[in-house]
Amino acid sequence: MTLTQHDIDAEIAAEHAAYEKRVADGAPVEHHPRRDYAPYRSSVLRHPKQPPIAIDVTKDPELVELASPAFGERDITDVDNDLTRQHTGEPVGERITVSGRLLDRAGKPVRGQLVEIWQANSAGRYAHQREQHDAPLDPNFTGVGRTLSDDDGCYRFTTVQPGPYPWRNHVNAWRPAHIHFSVFGSAFTQRLVTQMYFPNDPLFPYDPILQSVTDDAARQRLIATYDHSLSVPEFSLGYHWDIVLDGPNATWIEEGR
Amino acid sequence: MTKIDTGSPEQVLPTPSHTVGPFYGYALPFRGGEDIAPAGHPGTVTVHGYVYDGEGNPLPDALLELWGPDTQGDVPTADGSMRRDPASGGFLGRNGVEFTGFGRIQTDANGHWYARTLRPGARGRSAPYVSVCVFARGLLVHLFTRIYLPGDEAVLAADPLLARVPAERRDTLVAADEGHGTYRFDIRLQGEGETVFLEFQ
Numbered sequence: 359m360t361l362t363q364h365d366i367d368a369e370i371a372a373e374h375a376a377y378e379k380r381v382a383d384g385a386p387v388e389h390h391p392r393r394d395y396a397p398y399r400s401s402v403l404r405h406p407k408q409p410p411i412a413i414d415v416t417k418d419p420e421l422v423e424l425a426s427p428a429f430g431e432r433d434i435t436d437v438d439n440d441l442t443r444q445h446t447g448e449p450v451g452e453r454i455t456v457s458g459r460l461l462d463r464a465g466k467p468v469r470g471q472l473v474e475i476w477q478a479n480s481a482g483r484y485a486h487q488r489e490q491h492d493a494p495l496d497p498n499f500t501g502v503g504r505t506l507s508d509d510d511g512c513y514r515f516t517t518v519q520p521g522p523y524p525w526r527n528h529v530n531a532w533r534p535a536h537i538h539f540s541v542f543g544s545a546f547t548q549r550l551v552t553q554m555y556f557p558n559d560p561l562f563p564y565d566p567i568l569q570s571v572t573d574d575a576a577r578q579r580l581i582a583t584y585d586h587s588l589s590v591p592e593f594s595l596g597y598h599w600d601i602v603l604d605g606p607n608a609t610w611i612e613e614g615r
Numbered sequence: 616m617t618k619i620d621t622g623s624p625e626q627v628l629p630t631p632s633h634t635v636g637p638f639y640g641y642a643l644p645f646r647g648g649e650d651i652a653p654a655g656h657p658g659t660v661t662v663h664g665y666v667y668d669g670e671g672n673p674l675p676d677a678l679l680e681l682w683g684p685d686t687q688g689d690v691p692t693a694d695g696s697m698r699r700d701p702a703s704g705g706f707l708g709r710n711g712v713e714f715t716g717f718g719r720i721q722t723d724a725n726g727h728w729y730a731r732t733l734r735p736g737a738r739g740r741s742a743p744y745v746s747v748c749v750f751a752r753g754l755l756v757h758l759f760t761r762i763y764l765p766g767d768e769a770v771l772a773a774d775p776l777l778a779r780v781p782a783e784r785r786d787t788l789v790a791a792d793e794g795h796g797t798y799r800f801d802i803r804l805q806g807e808g809e810t811v812f813l814e815f816q
Contacts, residue, residue: 389628389629389631390629390631390632390755390756391631391632391633391755391756392755393754393755393756393758395755398634398753398755400634400752400753401634401753401754401755402669402753403668403669403670403672403753403804403805404668404669404674404751404752404753404754404804404805405753405754405755405804405805406758406804406805406809406810406812407669407805407806407809408784408809408811408812410758410759410812410813410814411776411779411780411811411812411813411814412813412814412815412816413776413813413814413815413816414816415815415816417775418739418740418741418775419739420738420739420740420741421738421739421741422682422683422684422690422735422738422744422746423682423746423759423815425690426682427682427691427696427715427716427717428691428692428693428694428715429694429696429697430694430695432694432695432698432699433694433695433696433697433698433699434699435699435700435701435704436701437704438699438704444704458617458618459619461619461621461627463627463629464624464627465619465621465622465624465627466621474642474643475642476638476639476641476642476643478638484638484641485641486637486638486640486641488637488638488640489638500641501641501642502641502642538633538635538636538638538639538642540635540639540642540643546682546746546748547759547815549680549748549757550630550632551632551633551634551635551750551757552630552631552632552633553633553636567633567634567755570633570755571631571633573631575628576628576629576631577631578617579617579628579629579630579631580617580630580631580633581617582617583617583618585618598617598618599617600617600618600619600630601630602619602627602628602629602630603629603630604629604630604632605815606815606816
């Protein structure tokens with residue numbers, strides 16, 4: 359039977375209602391998606407059914423997961439954070455500047471850590487051979503960027519606005535425009551891979567990946583804010599997006615949390 | 616609201632995780648990501664295996680990250696896992712001398728992965744292990760697990776984590792010795808023989 363947007367909408371609504379009821383009944387707020395989220399069909403066979411085993415990091419400060427891999431200046435090049443300058447010509451699309459801070463749960467800056475991004479081009483096409491969407495490739499745009507957070511935890515990328523694109527979760531499924539982010543913290547436990555969205559995208563309610571974050575406030579934290587002060591005159595529009603890493607780090611132990 | 620007010624800690628809430636999706640392959644993997652051990656190091660071990668879904672099918676689009684100490688149990692502090700070529704913008708790869716402890720490996724079309732790294736040394740109260748972070752299309756939040764190497768049963772028995780894992784699931788965390796410094800470590804995301812995954816608190 360053909361799976362329609364209407365079917366997926368009903369499943370998304372049911373998952374959302376179930377979450378709201380859990381919270382109303384006293385369950386904790388869920389900042390992350392559940393790995394078992396059927397409206398996103400690819401999750402069905404790829405989530406564990408056994409609960410994870412909890413490790414209390416305060417009991418052993420020597421855990422290797424409390425340290426993080428190091429990345430340095432030799433792991434990036436000067437144009438890595440400017441996706442519009444990686445080819446001989448200019449990519450097609452609306453230029454944007456995306457910037458924000460990398461923070462831990464205590465609100466402290468995460469310094470000198472690797473931030474990687476990848477995205478579709480302005481037509482909604484990834485430079486990936488298995489991509490089936492027949493929108494045009496842009497010879498002047500790959501869509502990969504890297505940078506290190508600075509001493510204030512800040513990162514900054516120049517790129518073009520990615521386009522939305524179709525996928526095959528169900529008939530007429532479209533992903534809202536987004537940029538993929540991969541981020542390291544000061545501890546491997548803080549590792550985060552996620553996606554940043556743009557304000558006011560009409561596709562938000564239809565997308566089972568965004569809606570997998572069932573908490574309304576948490577979902578808002580995935581959406582960047584238009585920031586005129588980041589817009590570069592006669593060049594680009596600015597978006598601000600702060601990233602807060604979850605997971606315990608070594609500071610927790612020092613502070614006795 | 617994506618400008619975080621760090622002046623009010625109760626407002627500092629985590630950014631939700633999302634799946635890595637199907638198209639990370641031209642962005643995240645890097646040359647030599649699986650060759651973590653310095654060239655010719657006598658402490659080198661090869662670890663390899665498959666990643667399976669709940670129907671036992673291998674995943675051709677999983678991404679693993681490995682992070683482990685050196686043979687003395689020291690945490691590496693060297694950067695340079697993905698050294699870049701400032702002229703071409705490509706990857707130079709590791710220098711074959713320094714040990715960064717970090718590897719990133721994409722499963723191949725058969726769902727198979729491998730890494731050559733240093734046999735980890737013990738740290739703290741734990742038996743030696745390499746930390747693993749699993750990403751995949753369909754996986755909305757990454758999964759942590761550990762690769763323990765077999766050999767010293769007394770050391771494994773004293774490990775605080777292994778001691779807490781139900782006996783019938785414990786072997787999912789211990790690689791199988793295939794001889795010549797090669798170990799097999801399969802990851803089953805769901806179902807029979809499901810790998811033990813970890814949550815740090």
